Amino acid sequence: MTRRDALVGVIEALHAEIAALKANDVVGLERATQTKLVAIDAVAALDHTPPTSDLRALAEEAHRLNETCRIYVNLMSANVRRRLQQLAGDGRAAYRPGGHAFA
DSSP states (O other), X not given: XXXXXXXXXXXXXXXXXXXXXXXXXXXXXXXXXXXHHHHHHHHHHSOOSOOOHHHHHXXXXXXHHHHHHHHHHHHHHHHHHHHHHHHTTOOSOSBOTTSOBOO
16 A cells, blocks of 8 residues: 555545535444544555655645534534523523633
8 A cells, every 4th residue: 555545545534524424424424534544544654755746635635624524523513512502591602702612
């Protein structure tokens, strides 16, 4: 396996994570995350020569997809927090102006 192959594996796993997040598929998310972690370990264990422009582009794509996953998780977390506040009868906003969370 090459670093390129391993990075492609990371990207494929990130696409699977995004699909699982969109579908609320916990089993699929767990599987995709495990696959991603194995692929990341493979990238780290492989050749440490300076990356080519192709490898840099793949790494940037993986980073972009990881940020997309992070955004989905943050949105889901905010939705859960808002719903829990509604269920608890707390009508306040989740955050005060200035970005500080309520205690």
